Amino acid sequence: MMVARLWAGAAGLGICLGSVIMPEVQAAQSIRVLLAPDVQQLEIHTDQTIWVTDEHDQAWSYRPVLRIKVRGHALILNGKPVVSDRLTLRAGDHDIKLRLNGNGNRTALHANDEKSALHVSGLIQLVRRGKGLLLVNHVDLEEYVKGVVPAEANPAWHLEMLKVQAVATRTYALYQHMLSSTRDYDVTAGIQDQVYRGRQGIDARVVEAVESTRGLVVTHQGAPIYAAFSSTAAGITEDAMIVWSKDLPYLKGVECPFDIESPYYQWKASVKIEALEKNLRQQGFVVGTIATMAPHSYSRAGRVATVRIVDSNGELILRGEDLRKAAGYTVIPSTQFTVELIGQDVIFSGYGAGHAVGLCQWGAKELAELGYSFSSILSYYYPGTELRDASLTLAPPAPSASPS
Numbered sequence: 412m413m414v415a416r417l418w419a420g421a422a423g424l425g426i427c428l429g430s431v432i433m434p435e436v437q438a439a440q441s442i443r444v445l446l447a448p449d450v451q452q453l454e455i456h457t458d459q460t461i462w463v464t465d466e467h468d469q470a471w472s473y474r475p476v477l478r479i480k481v482r483g484h485a486l487i488l489n490g491k492p493v494v495s496d497r498l499t500l501r502a503g504d505h506d507i508k509l510r511l512n513g514n515g516n517r518t519a520l521h522a523n524d525e526k527s528a529l530h531v532s533g534l535i536q537l538v539r540r541g542k543g544l545l546l547v548n549h550v551d552l553e554e555y556v557k558g559v560v561p562a563e564a565n566p567a568w569h570l571e572m573l574k575v576q577a578v579a580t581r582t583y584a585l586y587q588h589m590l591s592s593t594r595d596y597d598v599t600a601g602i603q604d605q606v607y608r609g610r611q612g613i614d615a616r617v618v619e620a621v622e623s624t625r626g627l628v629v630t631h632q633g634a635p636i637y638a639a640f641s642s643t644a645a646g647i648t649e650d651a652m653i654v655w656s657k658d659l660p661y662l663k664g665v666e667c668p669f670d671i672e673s674p675y676y677q678w679k680a681s682v683k684i685e686a687l688e689k690n691l692r693q694q695g696f697v698v699g700t701i702a703t704m705a706p707h708s709y710s711r712a713g714r715v716a717t718v719r720i721v722d723s724n725g726e727l728i729l730r731g732e733d734l735r736k737a738a739g740y741t742v743i744p745s746t747q748f749t750v751e752l753i754g755q756d757v758i759f760s761g762y763g764a765g766h767a768v769g770l771c772q773w774g775a776k777e778l779a780e781l782g783y784s785f786s787s788i789l790s791y792y793y794p795g796t797e798l799r800d801a802s803l804t805l806a807p808p809a810p811s812a813s814p815s
Contacts, residue, residue, distance in 0.1 A: 441533060442555045442584050444607055445596040447511060449543035453479045454510040455535070456528070457502040463488065465495040481543060500535040506610065507531055511546075531558075531609040538595050547596045548609075552801075556581045557621050559605045561612030563640075564772060572776045573620035574785035579770055580605055581801070582628040582638035589635065589806050602740075629789055630799045631661045634807040638793070641765025642772050643673040645747060647712035648792065649767040654732060657810055661793045662769050664712045670773035675744055675764035682738045682757045688722075690737040691729075699723030704750050704757060706731075714746040714767065732766070769793060 455461060455477040463471045471488065477500070478489055485492040500507070509529045533550035550558070556577050560566070564576040583605060588597040598604040628635045637659060639651065644667040651662035670676060684701050691698045699722040707719035707728055715731035731746035738759075748761030770792040778788050786798055 440552065441549050442552050442588055442598065443536075443591075443596040444548045444550060444555060445545060445599045446509070446529070446531075446548050446607075447546040448599075449540070450511060450537070450546045451481050451543055452511070453537075453544075453546065455479070455500060456508040456510070457505055459502045459505045461507075462501045462503075464499045464501075465493065466497045467495075479537070479544075486537070486544075496539040498537040500537070507535060509535070509546075529609045530611065536595075545595055548600075552581065552584060553621060553625060555584060555607065557613050557617055558607045558609050558611070559584075560617050560620060561614070562606040562608045564776075566612060566614055566617050568776050569779035570616060570620060571779035571783065571785045571788070572772075573616060574624050575770070575775045575779070575788050576640075576772070577621045577624050578627050578629060578785065578789060578798070579638040579640050581624075581626075582630075582635050583640075585628055585801055585804070586635040586637055586807055590809060624785065626801045627798050628801045628804060629661075629793050629796045630804055631793075631796050633799070633803075633805040635801070635804050636661050636793060636796055636807070637769075637810070639766070639769035640772055641767055641769070643670045643675040643745075643762075643764040644767045644771040644774060645670060645673070645676050645745070645763030646767075648769065648771060649710060649712050649714060651768050653710040653712075653714070653716055654766050654768050661796050663794060665792060665794060667771045667774045667792075669775075669777040670763075670771055672777065673764070673773035675773075677762050678744055678760075678764075680738075680742050680744075680759045680761075682742060682759070684752070684755050684757055687738055687757060694733065694737055696727060696729060696733075696737075697724060698727055699725075701752075701757075704752060706748075706750065710746075712767070715748060716746075718750070 456475060458475065461473045461477050463473065463477070473489060480487040482492070485494050486498065507530070509531065531548045531550060532554050533548055536547045536549060538545040538547060559580045560573060560576050563580065564573060566573070584598055587604065591597045600607040629638055630636060637657070639662060646667065647664045648667050650664050651657040651659045688698055688701055698720065701720055701722045703721045705719055706715045707717040710716045717728050717730055718734050720727040720729070735743045735746060743759050743761070744764035745761055745767060747763050748759045751758045770789070775788050775792070779785070789798070790796060
């Protein structure tokens, strides 16, 4: 039944490359990627001249290294103060190599040697925010996709799976770009959106996967979808309504018995009760000394929707995802778990990894190895969608949370 259903979905998939549908919004030429949110010091290297322009079109050139420090209202560029809230850095058609000097936990990206330096194409924009700088990479959409695919999937996986990842990545980026006109960036370079590592990990297979699907995005009613994906569903994928209170018709649960080979299929974790109490308080929950904890309600897919905690202050009901956040997403990989209190520890035993909404990456890997095409895999995990050239897409509707 599962295979028949999958092929039925594939048969109904239309790739509208020659469609007569008129575009209302042009596809992004570039994506603005937030590399780090609070930069204090930065080194930029290139084999070519680095051109720096401020918001008043004043320009300076540097070669081969540019060192930038934040000092009060000024930015210190190789020892020279420049008063500016926005700088644009270019190296012609050449890549830029970045090395950030972290300030405690204030910098999202750390690179202390040549091997760990981040190589990016496009241009860099520095935008003052408070006492630090936003570090934003403006990069061609397809080059951005090449930088995400090897960070989000294993480049050695089946080529059709890499194509799946490429299309999902491109779709997600375009969706965010179309809805982020009032922000200084479209996506972050971390797990909040999609992990992006510039040129790192790009090989011939990654390039082939991206170039062979160039411009293709997953759409619903002509607009790019919110192309959510995660590692391992370990069962039915989850409704977006359960996880994010978003009623999206293409992010409804589908059966996923394909990811049993995932190393995250089954897991066990332990958390100190005292640490969990502290983290919950930091998130704004009023919680005393925890006495008992147990799942309170479940989603249709069998995951923990809410958790009931009895503590010295009374009773607290919180979302399963909020508990994951408090304990750490890597500590509790998914909300498909059971709970047991033993001494000073909370023991979680569960299945799967990630929010389980939309595409299951390990499931897609298995389907690709079974011979399914990237288009049929995408149509299965995102039901009711079709592939379309990005230049022919409409603007997606602004997301709105439904009342719970």
